[in-house]
Amino acid sequence: MLPSIAQHANQHGIHPLKRYGQNFLFDFSLCEKIVRVSQLKIGANVIEIGPGTAGLTRAILASTPKSLTVIEADYRCVALLAEIKHLYPNLCIIQGDALNWKLSDLTTNDHKIDIISNLPYQIGTTLLIQWLKSTNYINSITVMLQREVVDRICAKPGTKTYGRLSILCQLICDVQKCFDVAPKAFYPPPKVYSSVVRLSPLAVIPEISIIERVELITRTAFGERRKMLRSSLRSLDKNIEDILYSINIDPESRAENLTPTDYLTLANLKLNFLS
Template sequence: MGAVELPPLREVIARHGLDARRSLGQHFLLDPNLTARIARQAGELGGRHVVEVGPGPGGLTRALLASPAGSVTAVEVDRRAVAAITELRAAAPDRLRIVEADALALDLSTLVPAPRQIVANLPYNIASPLLIGWLRQAAAWERFTLMFQEEVADRICAAPDTPAYGRLSVLAQWLCVTEFRLRIPPAAFVPPPKVWSAVVVLTPRPWQPEPALFAAMERLTAAAFGQRRKMLRGSLKPLGGEALLARADIAGERRAETLSVAEFDRLARLLSSAAAA
């Protein structure tokens, strides 16, 4: 970032009336040491084009601009935050782009060329839907470095047969290598949330499913985990139940949380093949 001296983030927040709004899931990170640490979790950023969702007053944006990233595109729906982030253009006029839009309504991969990454302190209220949408096009991205409520981070990285293991675990781990990196206390944020947060790094696997296979996995996991207490022969009945499980050599008495990601993959491929037949 250039030699322009930037004002303290608290001053930026005050000047733009940028009080965090619960309706937008906003909790701001102001500690530059912490935001720099989060940016480092993304690995080598030299020449990469980074998309940040929900930059708020720009704490993490500053850290990303201080990295060797080729460009930073900030996607923000809150006009107050857009005005605050715009001030950073003076320090990085050629590397910072600001998009005022709802990230849920955008195909972020169209905003920047490859190699591309997403690095973000996600708004809590839309974090899971955002991630599932990005997983549908994981092949377009080199890496996701994302902050969630710790409960969501635990679900993303959970192992089979643990309380946190569920649909999000299967989808994320099927498509990406998931790494739980940092726990961050409530006191690090303004205003402090009621829960801890955590940074997860997701690196897409070399292979990615065709849309039909992804759709089959979504249907499968929705049915399997929609009624967790049921045996699979019951929860998967609308999808072929016993016959599907027999073809996959999986006992119908088992429950969804006991299946490995590889077993879900086997079921999804059989389901997809049956739908195509």
């Protein structure tokens, strides 16, 4: 029988450290809610990044996955996780930086994974973009991030929060914002609200080379988002105005006016800059 999440952390002398960006979740009911919205199936193979004091870890294990692999940078938390492993042999603990691990190192195409994490905010977006390029290994991604980042992921064209992250996520996944989480849910409380978002890879996903072109085009367009596309995208092709007309895009539009599909159409063209 395990002690409460907070008691377990106290037994191991674990307190939040700024260098790891730690804000611990001691509310097990909230952890259970995250697992519920993930739609995790019995017998799933799961990966969790930054388990910390293992509140979410416990909730995932209670859902009877086939395996749960956690990657934790803080050595103090590894001993705590090892105690949980005595009760749940299907828990695999890796101590290290999640940025150094590829999904291909952790699974195979034959055993796709579900990712469920309260992500360290300083690396959350970087990890998510990495995963978007490895969706052949993924069933679903359910993560908690800053609310402003989740709002960007889910943003629609023409809104202030719509941008490169919105486009990449929506071209590759079906995205669903699940719920917001107030700062008081954490210890210590962060200065911002958080949100949980679920991403499910689409049935048909553009090739990596096309996604990389989308990244380049959106970086160019949103790098000068106040300019009309005929100006902001001129570096892609000197005939960009005619090209935009040919695919029914108004050259006087701005970056936030194009849909993800519009950017995909552009990425599939043989622009001089991309050839």
